[in-house]
Amino acid sequence: RKEVEQDPGPFNVPEGATVAFNCTYSNSASQSFFWYRQDCRKEPKLLMSVYSSGNEDGRFTAQLNRASQYISLLIRDSKLSDSATYLCVVKLGSRDDKIIFGKGTRLHILP
């Protein structure tokens, strides 16, 4: 089983719609979770950390379900500029410093 799995997409979504992505992780000892976005041939940019209680940042909401080992990202009122690849990222336990990336989910917002 892959360490971090995501649906590769692409998700083609009209502007203004709501879109949700899920991500599953295999290691139950994982401690920290993040969503990054990556534009074509650019660096990953931190979108938000994901907390156990769930968190929201403007149009973006992230949820963590530790029991089922999945993380979700919801984007409301999508904009053309939201078109990107969304990377689910997991950090293992406290002894591990590395973060593990999923392959990403591609999102295209259609005008």
Place this chain on the structure above:
Amino acid sequence: EPEVTQTPSHQVTQMGQEVILRCVPISNHLYFYWYRQILGQKVEFLVSFYNNEISEKSEIFDDQFSVERPDGSNFTLKIRSTKLEDSAMYFCASRDRGTYEQYFGPGTRLTVT
């Protein structure tokens, strides 16, 4: 807003040559990382560095690779004898103490011919 910088943006080298990729992490950050991304694939961890020593490395980071913090600002990745399969985007990242959020530089595209 402070950011991680990397030079060069693109490096072309011949197989067997040595390359040094340079990074300037965010100034008050203490933890430094190198990642690579082969075209069309996921971002892969190479190495983490803290307190002037490697704290963790992946299987990819073999004896051909080394890292150094030669002064108070730069963080370098050296590949001693490049192979065709080293062609990739190399990203440097850094984070501050007290958070696991890592911030990435714009990357160096390495092309080995």
